[in-house]
Amino acid sequence: MNPATHPFQAKVSGARRREKSVFALFRFATYFVLFCGLGVFLNIVAKGSRTVFKAEAPFVNIAFLTQAPESLYLFEWEGQRREMGDREFRAFKAAHPAAAQVPTESYVYSAGGIFPCIVGTVLLVLGSMVIALSLGVSAAIFLNEYADDGPFIRFVRLAILNLAGVPSIVFGLFGFGMFVIFFGWNVSLLAGWFTLAFMVLPVVITASEESLKAVPKGFREGSLALGATKWQTIRKNVLPYALPGILTSSVLGIARVAGETAPIMFTAAYVVRDKLPWEVDHWSDFFFQGVMALPYHIYVVSSKIPQNEYTERVQYGTAFVFLIIVALIATLSIVLRNNLRDRYKW
Amino acid sequence: MTTRPPSAFARSSAVSANSPASRLSPAVPPEVLVAIDHVDFFYGATQALNDICLQIEAKRVTAFIGPSGCGKSTLLRCLNRMNDLIEGTRLSRGTIKIHGVDIYQRDVDVIELRKRVGMVFQKSNPFPKSIYENITYGLLLHGRHEKKHLDEIVERSLRGAALWDEVKDRLHTSGLGLSGGQQQRLCIARAIAVEPEVILMDEPCSALDPVATAKVEELIQDLRSRYTIIIVTHNMQQAARCSDRTAFFYLGKLVEFADTRDIFTNPTNPQTEAYVSGRFG
Numbered sequence: 001m002n003p004a005t006h007p008f009q010a011k012v013s014g015a016r017r018r019e020k021s022v023f024a025l026f027r028f029a030t031y032f033v034l035f036c037g038l039g040v041f042l043n044i045v046a047k048g049s050r051t052v053f054k055a056e057a058p059f060v061n062i063a064f065l066t067q068a069p070e071s072l073y074l075f076e077w078e079g080q081r082r083e084m085g086d087r088e089f090r091a092f093k094a095a096h097p098a099a100a101q102v103p104t105e106s107y108v109y110s111a112g113g114i115f116p117c118i119v120g121t122v123l124l125v126l127g128s129m130v131i132a133l134s135l136g137v138s139a140a141i142f143l144n145e146y147a148d149d150g151p152f153i154r155f156v157r158l159a160i161l162n163l164a165g166v167p168s169i170v171f172g173l174f175g176f177g178m179f180v181i182f183f184g185w186n187v188s189l190l191a192g193w194f195t196l197a198f199m200v201l202p203v204v205i206t207a208s209e210e211s212l213k214a215v216p217k218g219f220r221e222g223s224l225a226l227g228a229t230k231w232q233t234i235r236k237n238v239l240p241y242a243l244p245g246i247l248t249s250s251v252l253g254i255a256r257v258a259g260e261t262a263p264i265m266f267t268a269a270y271v272v273r274d275k276l277p278w279e280v281d282h283w284s285d286f287f288f289q290g291v292m293a294l295p296y297h298i299y300v301v302s303s304k305i306p307q308n309e310y311t312e313r314v315q316y317g318t319a320f321v322f323l324i325i326v327a328l329i330a331t332l333s334i335v336l337r338n339n340l341r342d343r344y345k346w
Numbered sequence: 347m348t349t350r351p352p353s354a355f356a357r358s359s360a361v362s363a364n365s366p367a368s369r370l371s372p373a374v375p376p377e378v379l380v381a382i383d384h385v386d387f388f389y390g391a392t393q394a395l396n397d398i399c400l401q402i403e404a405k406r407v408t409a410f411i412g413p414s415g416c417g418k419s420t421l422l423r424c425l426n427r428m429n430d431l432i433e434g435t436r437l438s439r440g441t442i443k444i445h446g447v448d449i450y451q452r453d454v455d456v457i458e459l460r461k462r463v464g465m466v467f468q469k470s471n472p473f474p475k476s477i478y479e480n481i482t483y484g485l486l487l488h489g490r491h492e493k494k495h496l497d498e499i500v501e502r503s504l505r506g507a508a509l510w511d512e513v514k515d516r517l518h519t520s521g522l523g524l525s526g527g528q529q530q531r532l533c534i535a536r537a538i539a540v541e542p543e544v545i546l547m548d549e550p551c552s553a554l555d556p557v558a559t560a561k562v563e564e565l566i567q568d569l570r571s572r573y574t575i576i577i578v579t580h581n582m583q584q585a586a587r588c589s590d591r592t593a594f595f596y597l598g599k600l601v602e603f604a605d606t607r608d609i610f611t612n613p614t615n616p617q618t619e620a621y622v623s624g625r626f627g
Contacts, residue, residue, distance in 0.1 A: 218471030
C-alpha cells in the first residue's frame with residue numbers, strides 16, 4: 001500500500017487545528033501565571049534579601065530582626081556622610097554636643113528593625129489559631145456528626161459558605177464594632193484574635209467537615225457496635241484520623257489570614273508601640289494591648305510615609321521576612337500532617 | 347419506683363453489666379433469647395420489614411437468608427439498634443425483646459444493649475490501630491485499664507477467634523496489615539473481647555476467599571457453645587453448613603423459619619423451596 005494513503009494518514013482538519021490552538025492557550029495561561037508569580041516573588045526576595053542578609057558574618061542582619069523600628073538620621077560630620085538610627089544619634093549627640101546643631105535629614109521607620117512586628121504577628125497567628133480551631137472543629141463535629149440534616153442545618157452551612165466570601169475589610173469593621181467598641185476591648189490582641197479567627201472559621205469548618213467525612217463509616221459503626229457512646233467514638237476513633245487534614249487546611253488558612261491587613265487595622269494593630277507585648281504591669285493587660293504586626297507595618301511604611309531609597313529597604317525587608325514567616329507556618333503544618341498521617345493509615 | 351423489675355438494659359448503673367441476676371429474666375423461658383414480635387420497620391416511607399415474628403434461641407446459630415433487599419440485614423441491625431444511626435428510620439409497630447426486655451423501650455440504654463449484642467460487619471473494619479489496641483478498644487471504653495487484665499483478654503479473645511497463633515508475635519503492628527480473612531477474625535475477636543451474649547454477623551464472609559471463609563465458618567462452630575450467633579448470609583451453603591435454624595425472608599416478610607435441615611431438605615413454603623434450590627434469588 002502507498003504509505004501516503006494508509007488509513008491512519010494525518011490530515012489537516014478543523015478539530016486538529018482547534019486542538020492545537022486551545023492547547024497553546026492553556027500553555028500560555030499557565031506560563032503567564034508562573035511568570036507573574038515569579039516576578040513578584042523574585043523581586044521581593046532580591047530587594048528584601050539586601051536588607052535581611054549581609055555580606056559579612058553572621059550574614060543575617062540581626063539588628064533588623066531584633067530591634068524596634070526607629071527614625072533614620074542623615075548628616076554630615078567631619079566631612080563624612082553619617083547614617084544613624086534614632087537611639088544611636090542621641091547617644092552621639094550626648095558625646096558630641098556640637099552635633100545637635102548639625103542640619104539633619106530624617107526618615108521615619110527607616111532604621112532599626114521589625115522585631116515588635118514579628119512578635120505581634122506571631123502572637124496574632126497563635127491566638128487566632130487556637131480560637132479558630134476550637135470553635136471551628138467543634139462546629140464541624142456538630143454539623144457532621146450530631147446534627148440532623150434539616151433545613152436549619154442547610155441554612156447554617158450556607159451561612160458559613162457566605163462568610164467565606166465576606167471581604168476582609170468588612171470583618172475588620174465587624175471586629176471594630178463588636179469587640180473593640182461593644183465589648184469594650186479597645187484595640188487589643190483579643191479583639192484581633194477573634195476578628196482573624198472569625199475570618200478563618202469558614203475555612204476551618206469546611207476543611208474539618210471534609211476531613212471528618214473522609215473517615216470511613218465502618219470505623220464509627222465498629223466503635224458504636226462495641227458499646228461506645230457517640231462522643232467516645234468521635235474522640236477515639238474519628239477525630240484522630242481526621243486531625244491531619246484538619247490541621248493542614250486550617251493552618252494554611254490561618255497563614256493566609258495572618259497576611260490580611262484589613263481585619264487587624266481597626267482591631268489590633270498599632271502603627272508604632274515602644275513596649276513589647278510581654279512588658280505589661282498585670283498579666284491580664286496582655287490580652288488588652290494592641291501590637292505591631294508585619295502586614296500593617298508594610299502598609300504603613302509603603303503608603304503612610306514619604307517614599308525614598310531609605311524607606312524601600314524597610315518595605316522590602318519586611319515583606320521578605322513576612323513571606324518567610326508565612327512559608328515557615330505552612331511548612332510546619334505540612335510536617336505536622338505527615339507525622340500524624342504516618343501514625344494512622346487506612 | 348415502678349413495680350416493673352429493672353430491665354437488663356436499664357440506664358441505672360446499679361445493674362452491673364455482667365451480674366447473673368440481670369442475665370436471667372423470669373418473663374421468658376431461658377432458651378428464647380431474642381423475641382421478635384410483629385415488627386414493622388420503615389426507611390422514611392419505604393417499608394423494609396413487614397410483620398416479622400421470630401424467636402431466636404440462646405446458644406444457637408440462626409441464619410437469615412433471602413435475596414438482596416429482603417430486609418434480613420435491616421432486621422439484624424434492629425437487634426442492636428444500629429438502625430438508629432440512619433436518619434428517618436423507625437420501628438413503627440411490634441416489639442423486639444431480649445431477655446424479655448423490649449429494647450426499643452424508652453429507658454433502654456443503647457450503649458448497654460450494644461455491649462451485650464456485638465456485631466461483625468460485612469466489610470471488615472479493623473481500626474487503624476495496632477492489633478492489641480483493636481481488641482482493647484471496647485474494654486477501655488468500659489473503664490478496664492489494668493495492663494495484666496487487658497493482656498489476658500487480648501490473648502483470650504484472639505484465641506477465641508482462632509487468630510492468636512498467627513498474630514501473637516506482632517500484636518503491636520497495625521490491624522490493617524492483616525489479610526482480609528484475618529481482619530474479619532480480628533473484628534470477631536474485638537467483638538468477643540467485651541463478652542457479648544449475642545453476636546450479629548452481617549454477611550461476614552462476603553468479601554473473603556473460600557479459604558478464609560472456611561476459617562470463619564470453623565470459628566462460628568467454635569463460638570456456638572458460648573454465644574448466640576445470628577448470621578446474615580447470601581451464601582446458602584454457608585447457612586446450611588453452620589446454622590441450626592434458618593429464617594428465609596422475601597420482600598420484607600418472613601417466609602419460613604425452621605430448623606436448617608428442614609429448610610434445605612423439606613421446605614414447607616414453595617417460595618423457600620424455589621430459593622434454596624436456586625430457581626430464583
